Amino acid sequence: MxxxxxxxxxxxxxxxxxxxxxxxxxxxxxxxxxxxxxxxxxxxxxxxxxxxxxxxxxxxxxxxxxxxxxxxxxxxxxxxxNRLDLVSALASSGFSSSPASDPDTGIAFKINGVSFSFSSDDSVSKIMNGINSSSAGIKVSYSQLEDKFTLVSDDTGVASSVSFEDTAGSLMNSMFGTGVLKSGTDAVIKLNMYGSSEPSDQITVTRSTNAFDLNGSTVKLLGKAAGDTAENISIGLNYDVDSIADKISSFISDYNELLGSLTTLTSEKVYKDYDPLTDDEKEKLSENEIKTWTEQAKSGTLRNDTYLTSIETDLRSSIYSTISGLGSLSSIGITTGLYSEKGKLYIDKDKLRAALSKDAEGTLEMFTKESDISYSLYSTPEQQETRFNENGVLSRISDIIKKNLSNVGKKGALITLVGSPDSSYNAETEYSKRINALDTKIDFMEEKLTSEEDRYWRQFTTMESATAKMNSQSSYITQLFSSNKN
Incomplete structure (x- = not known):
């Protein structure tokens, strides 16, 4: 037992x-x-x-x-x-009397107007799953401890309701009998905002759920005051230090990845002995050899590129520079590594958490603060400097992106240079102008080459004709001397 x-x-x-x-x-x-x-x-x-x-x-x-x-x-x-067997057929599940009036017809019932029908061979578990996955809008559960079933509406508040009836057999009666049906009620909360005890400052909030939004924070009601006496509850809000620290760590990781990609491109080695392959040269090599050669030929294409190195410098400055009225990121545990690591950031998580625990709002402002001076590509140097000093890290990086990638109004530096990936190729970018200039130069050189070839062919033809004439004259003179001797 x-x-x-x-x-x-x-x-x-x-x-x-x-x-x-x-x-x-x-x-x-x-x-x-x-x-x-x-x-x-x-x-x-x-x-x-x-x-x-x-x-x-x-x-x-x-x-x-x-x-x-x-x-x-x-x-x-x-x-x-003394408990129901939820996985056996209804007849052997343990109900005091069989819920199926006729084994051949099984059972049928309605819940909130939705019809259900099951075989007498179906288990209680299957029936419960069928109800819970239906559109009836309720959930049925069985408590083995209390040996009873419970129906709960998916809707909450005073408008919610549950109705059920047997149409064949007596399963609903067997499960719920004359159980107590409790109607839903709305949650009523009286709030005294900002610590005021004045009745005129009291706000009554009525909600159909136990969770509601209060000035951007979600409040979940877990119970009510005992009896009819109101119970005063004070609500205080604290920052989730661990969650914020994890998000900052994730941002620093993304920053390091971006900066690492840029420094890799701007510091790649140039292989001067690897010129681009011609079609004839490719025919003599395998695919792997072509791939390796091409990678070497492309290596260093962006080495010391003016635009990319400028972005690198701006990114580093956005992290290193002091934020007006707040200090630097080093004060909250974010510092750089060795010089050879080219600006990679490291986090002292204990120091960061300590800063968040002491002043979470001030710490977050180092990232989120934004200057009163709006961003514009047409700002004066003085305005740009003031905005940079007053901005937090995120606003600074946002300005760097706009400065280089803006595609609205005055174009960003990189958009001006190479265009946008989502726009068609046109002849207005700096690189396209350079390519067009090179194409024009190539056409000119090809025309000049053709002209030189024609000139040399004419000279060769003239020289060949003169040589033939001289050979003919030489032959004539030779014959003439031979005749005089005879």
Whole structure:
């Protein structure tokens, strides 16, 4: 027998039991010795023994090694429990009477107007899952501790409701019987804002849920005052230091990744012996050889690029420079590494958390503060300097992005140089102008080459003609001398 998870083996004495009362007395002694007096209620009614245990989970079963089967005396079929079996068919689930009026037709019912039908072979668990996944807008659950079912509406507040009825069989009656139906109510909260005790400053808030927004913060009601007496509750808000520290760490990680990508491009080695391959050269190499060669040829293309190095410098300055009225990031544990690491940032998490615990708002302002001077690509140098000094880190980096990538109004530096990935190629960018100039120069050089080739061909033809003429004259003179000798 198992009571609330504690399993005990009950062994009847080897003797002859002359009456049902003898069995009850023996079993009472065994139960008291195993679980304590009064833990299990044992009663005898017309030679039927009933075991029950209020608010406890009780089950009885045969041991695998039992030589003498007691089911002849305790007619329980080898296993019995005072709780429902949610995975067996309805007929054997443990209801006091079968919920199915006709095994052939099964059961049917409605909840909030939604119809359900199940076979008598279906389990309670399957029926509950069907209800919970339906559009009835309710959730049904079973408490093994209390041995009862509960229906709860998905809606909250005074407008919520639950209705159910059996249309075939009696499952709803078996599950809920004449249980108490509690209507939903709205949550009513009286707030005295800003610590005022004046009745005129009191605000009554009515909500259909136990969670509501209060000036940007979510308040969740977990209970109510005892009785009808109002209970004063003070609400204070604190920053989640660990969560903020994690977000700052994530930002620093992203910053390091961005800066690392830029420094890699601007410091790549140039391989002067690796010129771009011609088509003829590619035909003589394998794909891997072509790939390796091309990577070497492209390496260093952006080495010391003016635009990218300027962005690097601006990013580093956005971190290093003091923020007016707040100080520098080093004061909250964010510092740079070695010079060779080219501006990589490190975080002293203990120092950062200490700063957040002491002054979370001031610490966050180092990142979120924004100058009263609006950003503009047309700002004067003095305005730009003032805005930079007053801005927090995030606003500074935002300005750097706008300065280089703005595609509205005055174009950013990189947009002016190479254009935007989401715009079609045009001849207005600086690089496209350079490419067009090179194309024009190539066309000119090709024309000049063709002209030079034509000139050399003309000279060659003239020289060849003169050579042929001279050879002819030489042959004539030779023949002439030969004739005179004869």
């Amino acid at each position: 198992t009571l609330d998870g504690i399993k005990k083996t009950l062994t009847f004495s080897e003797k002859t039991y002359l009456s049902s009362q003898d069995v009850v007395n023996e079993l009472n002694s065994l139960l008291s010795a195993s679980f304590g007096a009064g833990r299990v209620d044992l009663s005898l009614n017309n030679d039927s023994v009933t075991l029950s245990s209020k608010n406890s989970i009780l089950s009885i079963s045969l041991t695998e090694t039992a030589e003498n089967n007691p089911t002849g005396i305790l007619d329980f079929g080898g296993y019995a429990t």
